Amino acid sequence: MLEYSEPIAKLIDEFKKLPGIGQKNAQRLVFFILRKSKEDVESLAKSLLEVKEKIKICSVCNNLTDIDPCFYCTSPDRDRSVICIVEEPYNLVAIEKTRSYKGLYHILHGALSPIRRIKPDDLKLSNLFPRLKPENNQMITVKEIIIATNPTTEGEATAHYIANLIKPLGIRVTRIATGMPVGSDLEFVDEVTMDKALANRHEI
Amino acid sequence: MLEYSEPIAKLIDEFKKLPGIGQKNAQRLVFFILRKSKEDVESLAKSLLEVKEKIKICSVCNNLTDIDPCFYCTSPDRDRSVICIVEEPYNLVAIEKTRSYKGLYHILHGALSPIRRIKPDDLKLSNLFPRLKPENNQMITVKEIIIATNPTTEGEATAHYIANLIKPLGIRVTRIATGMPVGSDLEFVDEVTMDKALANRHEI
Numbered sequence: 255m256l257e258y259s260e261p262i263a264k265l266i267d268e269f270k271k272l273p274g275i276g277q278k279n280a281q282r283l284v285f286f287i288l289r290k291s292k293e294d295v296e297s298l299a300k301s302l303l304e305v306k307e308k309i310k311i312c313s314v315c316n317n318l319t320d321i322d323p324c325f326y327c328t329s330p331d332r333d334r335s336v337i338c339i340v341e342e343p344y345n346l347v348a349i350e351k352t353r354s355y356k357g358l359y360h361i362l363h364g365a366l367s368p369i370r371r372i373k374p375d376d377l378k379l380s381n382l383f384p385r386l387k388p389e390n391n392q393m394i395t396v397k398e399i400i401i402a403t404n405p406t407t408e409g410e411a412t413a414h415y416i417a418n419l420i421k422p423l424g425i426r427v428t429r430i431a432t433g434m435p436v437g438s439d440l441e442f443v444d445e446v447t448m449d450k451a452l453a454n455r456h457e458i
Numbered sequence: 459m460l461e462y463s464e465p466i467a468k469l470i471d472e473f474k475k476l477p478g479i480g481q482k483n484a485q486r487l488v489f490f491i492l493r494k495s496k497e498d499v500e501s502l503a504k505s506l507l508e509v510k511e512k513i514k515i516c517s518v519c520n521n522l523t524d525i526d527p528c529f530y531c532t533s534p535d536r537d538r539s540v541i542c543i544v545e546e547p548y549n550l551v552a553i554e555k556t557r558s559y560k561g562l563y564h565i566l567h568g569a570l571s572p573i574r575r576i577k578p579d580d581l582k583l584s585n586l587f588p589r590l591k592p593e594n595n596q597m598i599t600v601k602e603i604i605i606a607t608n609p610t611t612e613g614e615a616t617a618h619y620i621a622n623l624i625k626p627l628g629i630r631v632t633r634i635a636t637g638m639p640v641g642s643d644l645e646f647v648d649e650v651t652m653d654k655a656l657a658n659r660h661e662i
Binding site: 257258259260261262264265268269271272273274279281282283284285286287288290292294295296297298299300301302303304305306307308309318319320321324325342343344346347350351 | 461462463464465466468469472473475476477478483485486487488489490491492494496498499500501502503504505506507508509510511512513522523524525528529546547548550551554555
């Protein structure tokens, strides 16, 4: 029994390929698309093609960008003595939103994971080391590497792996703090976070 | 501060226009799109444009279709003496999935709602009445109208409004049953449904 005409069924299938979108959600999106103007749908389709066409990986820091090197790597306003290492390009946004970090970035595009078979070679790490060499006269020598991988097993493993590689170079390596999230409640915090929050206590 | 390069920011904005997709989800979708092959993204963009280009509203029953009249209206296998009225095109799919209904459909593309200012004229109802006329020799006279609008205030109001228009024509008008969903638990059912389930009890 043909339930949907072919173009509808095909778009439902296309939407279902996207993360977190199941059959029901895909249907809902298609019927929303059908109610939209031709211009709106063309604008969405165009954006999809454009993002794929124009966005590349920065050859310096691996950020997703439409210019290479990217905005951060070329900006004269950024502190070139600090590099913050993150797992994914969108993690960079979380840090930028604080408006307190003014250094550079290095994006790994992943984290070490024996379960998901992600090995050091699968991370975009090799282009970090040329950035740390003092003989590169175009940049101020890097003084600190902040490892901002996620506070998960995989993120921690990645952080330690990278720290062990960088420390011998005589560069300071730091790790973002773990503890209670601001605005959270002791009643609802998990025991691992609580344990970290206790261990990392400081004088007030 | 420029956080995302322009094509990424634009696609995030486009995704955010879709129902149920907020900033975080839109970001996630964009980074998923960026990891996909060019062919996959082109296929999605093409489907979007195709659905908009090819899908029309059936002139007989208001179903969304790429042929007019639609599959159901032209099928020789459907029982032309029954018309099932639903609110939205996707409601038709819920009924088709039962595989027990073999009649025709009429899609209203909405339900009466004073709050959302949806009046009888806003429903696609006017083309229902020519379908009910016995002088139309091309079809067997309609013997029953099943009103399958949602069991909500708006759906019930719409059902009663339509029933009052059709009954004077001497056609049987029925309404889908309300009660406990199959496989549900009395513990979790709301009181209105429970009340309906009690009121609509039948001999076993």
